[in-house]
Amino acid sequence: MLGFALPAVAAGPTLLFDPATQEVISQDRAGDPWYPASITKLMTAYIIFQKLKSGEMKLDQKLPVSELAHSQPPSKIGVPVGKTVSVDFALQALLVYSANDMAYVLAEAAAGSIPVFAAEMNAEARKLGMTGSHFENPNGLFDPRHVTTARDIAILASTILREFPEYDHFFSQPYLAIGKRRLMNRNSLLRQMKEADGMKTGFVCNSGFNLVATATEDGHRLAAVILGANSGKHRVDLAEMLLTDGFSRPAAPRVQLQSIPNVRTGGIVPADMTRKLCKQKPITLAMSKSLGGWGISFGNYENSATADMALRGRMLSPSGMDLMGTPGVIRLPENRGFAAAVWNLDKPESEAACARYHAEKAPCEVIPPETFAKIAALAPDLARPPVTVDPEGDDVAKPAPKTPPAKKKKKN
Secondary structure (H helix, E strand, O other): OEOOOOOOOOOOOEEEEEOOOOEEEEEEOOOOOEOOHHHHHHHHHHHHHHHHHHOOOOOOOEEEOOHHHHOOOOOOOOOOOOOEEEHHHHHHHHHHOOOHHHHHHHHHHHHOOHHHHHHHHHHHHHHHOOOOOEOOOOOOOOOOOOEEOHHHHHHHHHHHHHHOHHHOHHHHOOEEEEOOEEEEOOOOHHHHOOOEEEEEEEEEOOOEEEEEEEEEEOOEEEEEEEEEEOOHHHHHHHHHHHHHHHHHOOOOOOOEHHHOOOOOEOOEOOOOOHHHHOOOOOOOEOOHHHOOOEEEEEEEEOOHHHHHHHHHHHHOOOOOOOOOOEEEEEEOHHHOOEEEEEEEEOHHHHHHHHHHHHHOOOOOEEEOHHHHHHHHHHOOOOOOOOOOOOOOOOOOOOOOOOOOOOOOOOOO
16 A cells, blocks of 8 residues: 555545656555446547557548447447548547447547457557556447556556647547537536546446546646546545645655556456446346357356356456457356356367366366257347446436327317
């Protein structure tokens, strides 16, 4: 622990630092793994900023919206497939409103595909020394392998602020204007704390409420990373408390961000906030129609929560980080429990994966296509109905009310 001991108000790690010097003012578990959610978009923006600087992309460049981008869940702008948006608009939507569809629009334009862009994200993370981070997508929607640490995010935020001051306005912009609509910046600290001037929020049920926040007082800028807060209000209150405390501290010798050790990826499984924050959202179970190909199983479990934890742990191991296929929890027929598995592989991939897991002394069994087909046939209702969650809101979104039927006009 560095600095003062924080009260037990955040489930996840916290970190207060000086982005100009990368000095640590205080921290709690800053090297522990956590699910980043939409603060992932800082890395997406960093790569786009680099491409703007090199001339590979231009702010007024028009980008098409693909079916894949359009299909991303909220938060999103909802631009129709085939329409175009400028890089400038997409960046505003990404960093002000945290639009998941615009993250995919930018990534596809920059790299041609999401897997290629994710590989570029991971390459940049390695260059920056973000040793506890691994990215699977550009918007931060949950994947058990998509992880980071408060330390790594602080290094990324410091790098963006140092290398691209000309794009500071994207992080402090109060709202995104779309015609007469004003979509307010998701970072409500900008409205709560007069010194606040950036930078990015994040939320999925698994991560809780995350925030990277910057503030400037008398020309001195500080930044805070909050992971796993209980609500949107909680994360900004905690950030304000940390930043206010930081400004009151006298200058003193401090350690650097890079000196904080990251827990080895896969060493511990990140906490999952779903049960605490999204009680009506069950563990996502595989749909019968999605099962196919060869695959592997990490064992059968009595309940879905235990199977989910086993899956998350296995996917974070060295054998799981780059494993192709679809990971998930499967409800087994005849009330036989739940399986943690990966499918949509081919036979050689499945056999090689299990060989690697066995070398790690982890359980693994190759599953042929016939077994998946049998499970799907015996338990066609594998998946529970999905629960809609606003990825940046404070609460689980309620279903939209049904539109009442139009009243028939009376004939005169």
